[in-house]
Amino acid sequence: MRRAFVGILLVVVVGLGVATWVQWDPLPLVEPHGVPGVVGHATPLRLTVRSPGPGLSMLRLVARRNGQTWALFEQFFARTSWRGSGVQVFDVEVTPDWAALAIPEGELHLELWVSTYGWHIRGHDRAPAWEGGVRLDTTPPHVELLTTQHNVRLGGVELAIWRAADAVESGVEVGGYYFPGVAGYFADPQLLLGLFAIPQDLDTMAQPRVVATDAAGNRSERNIPVRIQARRFAERVLTIDDKFLARKVPEIEAANQLPAQGSLLDRYLRINRELRRENEARIREMTRASDPKPLWLASFHRQSNSAPLSSFADRRTYVYRGEEVDRQVHLGFDLASIAASPVEAAQAGRVVFAGNLGIYGNTVVLDHGLGLFTLYGHLRSLDVAVGQRVERGEKLGLTGETGLAAGDHLHFSVMLWGVHVDPVEWWDGDWIRKHLLAKLEAFPRASAAANDNR
Ligand SMILES: [Zn+2]
Structure with missing residues (x-):
């Protein structure tokens, strides 16, 4: 009797064990x-x-x-x-x-x-x-545009101010470019201000618009009424010869760890195309963050005693042995004076880059706040380091011909979030007052204390 009971118990226990092992989860x-x-x-x-x-x-x-x-x-x-x-x-x-x-x-x-x-x-x-x-939350953020006049020259900059309630991200989009808006400048925390450009490769039909996204990913768009002034960019022919290639190509390859493969012309074209593109990508990286305070409320200083060798966005055709071999847009101003002149900061700012930058050679990039940057290329020597604050006119180094430069000069660029814009506007105090300050002064500013807390 007892034996039978133990036997049954064993069968039940083993059976349950197997079932558990098989179907337990x-x-x-x-x-x-x-x-x-x-x-x-x-x-x-x-x-x-x-x-x-x-x-x-x-x-x-x-x-x-x-x-x-x-x-x-x-x-x-x-x-x-x-x-x-x-x-x-x-x-x-x-x-x-x-x-x-x-x-x-x-x-x-x-x-x-x-x-x-x-x-x-x-x-x-x-x-x-x-x-x-x-x-x-399926309601897109409400965007209210507060500026009405937007007159911009192709390749130039304008300023818009808008209110975007509940938005976590808002900026100006135009032709595939994006210029972030910045909050915290005005007393009203919902007000954003955004410098935006009509980049030189767009046309007068470009339609900038404020875009805003809320925490739920809902997005709204609002067109910015804008008058875009057309302009023609200069066409220039640059003749390159073997002497120039033999001097420059190995120097730039060595400075940028590039392989010396193919003919001198092939190697030059790789620098003029691929290295140029890489350098621009690097510029967009280093200009991704900007100080929330504008340091551009007064005109920019133009390099002393310098003559322009180029204007903004020249369309360059490169000719070698009588044949066209390349085309590029020259995105800046070439300013020449005597060799080894002091390079002067165009405006107060913070150094975000100081070093070799490919075709630009030894380069300094300054942040002037709210997305505005300046670039100084082809320097012989650098006197500043990343993170350093500089004053308007302060010496950054000496002019030279490092990088893709045929002679001693300064390559000067103004950039908005890494997009090159025409420096001429920023040298003009009148333009800054009319296009930027007049708009900024129409709305109460956040207190100085609030600004310093950011
Ligand atoms: Zn240049």
Whole structure:
């Protein structure tokens, strides 16, 4: 009798053990790696479900509010063997169509329900495997443009001021370029100011617009009424000879760790095209952050006793042995005076780059705040270091002919968030007063203390 009982017990215990080993699975794990606090029209929800065991049988993501329930996602997993589906990991990724679901904006309670092929004494699926809260916001930020006059010359800069309630990011977009707006300058914290350019490669039909995105990813756009003044950029022919190539190409290759492959002309073209492009990409990197305080409220200093060798955005045709071999746009001013002249800072600023910059040779880049930068190229020697503050007119180094320069001169560029703009405007105190200061002074400024706290 006792023996039989032990035998039955053993069979039951072993049977339960085998069943547990075969069909037992621990509680499913849910990793919500893409569920932001605020969701908008196009916000995907991402959760990873892990259930080691015989596999998932059903997933259901629902949203609830005040007793109402909306199904956002549902997936069934068919049995693929006698054990179950074998699906142990599944990535839920869903961008709910809130409008079609007719869910009003506001707080929502989310639940992810998970069923598996496992056997559960208590049952995994009597409660959601994951719960969370989100706020649904499908209203794009309201953009109110506060400046009315925008007159800009092709290749030049203008200023817009706008209010963008609830926006987390706002700026001016034009023809594939983006110029970020800056908050905190005015007493009204919702006011943004943005310098924007009509870059030299666009035309008078370009339509700048303020764009704003809120925390939920909702986006609005507002056209900036603008009058763009056409202009012709100078066409210039640059003749390059073997003497110049033999002197410059190996020097630039050595300074930039470039391989010396192909003919001298091939090597020169690689510098004039690829290195030039790389240098511009590097400039955009180093001009990504700018001081929130403008240091450009007065005219810029122009290099003393210098004569221009080029104007802004000259269209250059390169001729070698009587044939056209390349075309590039020269994005700056070449200013020449006597060799080894002191290079003077055009405006007070902070040094963000001091070193070799490819075709520009030894280069200094200064940040003047709110996205405005100046660049000084082909220097013989550098007197400043990154992070240093400089005053208007302060010596940055000496002019030279490092990089792609045929003789001693200063290459000077003004850039807005890394986009080259015409320096002529910034040398003109009258233009700064009319186009920029008049607009800035129309709105109360944040207190000096508030500015210093940033
Ligand atoms: Zn130049």
